[in-house]
């Protein structure tokens with residue numbers, strides 16, 4: 215059955231693709247505004263703790279599960295526990311991928327439009343913050359642009375995914391990731407040398423623990439999982455295309471290191487620029503679009519930096535939407551024996567349908583904009599799929615690997631390509647620490663009602 219599934223052509227190609235999945239709008243769009251909402255440094259510390267103690271162990275669990283079974287999210291559980299309800303955990307992941315892709319493609323669509331505006335020099339000539347807000351509001355409130363942009367981004371994603379593993383996903387990552395890195399470093403260099411940059415640093419590195427509400431803790435956890443693409447089977451799926459020779463512990467640490475490093479670097483790019491422009495860090499999802507747009511015209515060569523910035527965002531988004539779509543496509547290829555071509559286009563069409571209410575939730579339709587007490591459809595999808603589904607998925611994956619499949623089997627799987635240091639410690643993290651800690655966070659948020 216696994217004849218036509220495809221494989222990564224090299225270990226490095228896999229690392230680029232996995233890092234490409236992890237590094238995305240989560241790092242450059244979601245991380246900065248979440249840090250802004252929850253007050254800076256203390257949130258970042260908590261985030262780092264979650265990455266190290268929950269993210270890395272869950273990433274290892276997912277990769278070994280995928281490589282051992284050579285199946286995507288649902289099939290991996292089915293192969294190991296055929297007559298049980300465990301495959302439903304994979305099903306939850308596929309559903310979650312669908313949910314995340316549906317709103318992620320809307321934000322990704324904005325990056326295309328901003329890139330196009332940057333190419334036309336829109337951010338060059340003395341743009342005030344009112345004008346920048348107006349550009350954002352006009353774009354996001356236009357139902358037609360919103361829907362078309364999301365459709366365009368989904369189509370781009372589909373064109374890569376239909377090309378398969380090494381010919382599509384890996385090839386795209388090889389080209390896009392190096393460009394991404396170079397552009398990002400250029401932008402950071404510019405931002406940290408602006409006047410007022412030190413205020414940005416002070417905000418990022420101020421540890422005010424009184425700001426850590428239950429909502430902040432849930433968000434830090436959700437953000438760690440979201441950013442590393444965990445809890446929904448993306449890394450099970452990517453792991454399933456790996457050769458036995460890949461050193462999983464090494465790959466996991468490299469991916470986690472780059473993902474976290476790039477979120478922090480994105481913070482270093484955005485907060486100094488934000489304080490330089492006198493803007494508020496708590497602007498929410500519009501933060502990088504409204505605030506960054508006003509900053510370029512205060513910089514020498516600002517219009518070039520604008521093109522670079524929005525191009526960078528689009529690339530980051532694309533390598534992540536590819537992995538989101540792949541989780542769902544792989545399910546239809548593995549479990550329903552659909553051709554990759556058919557699965558890609560049918561799933562893309564379904565995702566597009568679900569993206570419409572998200573696309574209309576920034577003014578395009580007052581119903582979708584104001585629903586859920588003003589959080590809006592996209593805001594709610596972001597919280598429900600991006601925080602809760604991923605957290606629940608991560609608990610269940612840990613319980614499965616720790617208690618059902620077994621730490622011994624997972625470690626033996628990892629050992630075929632590279633030894634896992636501190637095996638017993640990893641076992642404790644997967645069996646006890648991760649599921650208990652995540653469950654406590656979820657229950658606490660539910661009990662206090664403080665979960666949005």
Ligand code: PFF
Pocket residue numbers: 235236237238239240241311314440441442443444446447448449534535537538
């Ligand atoms: N990790 C991606 C980001 O930070 O933008 C988002 C994501 C991709 C989440 C793939 C989950 C996933 F399976």
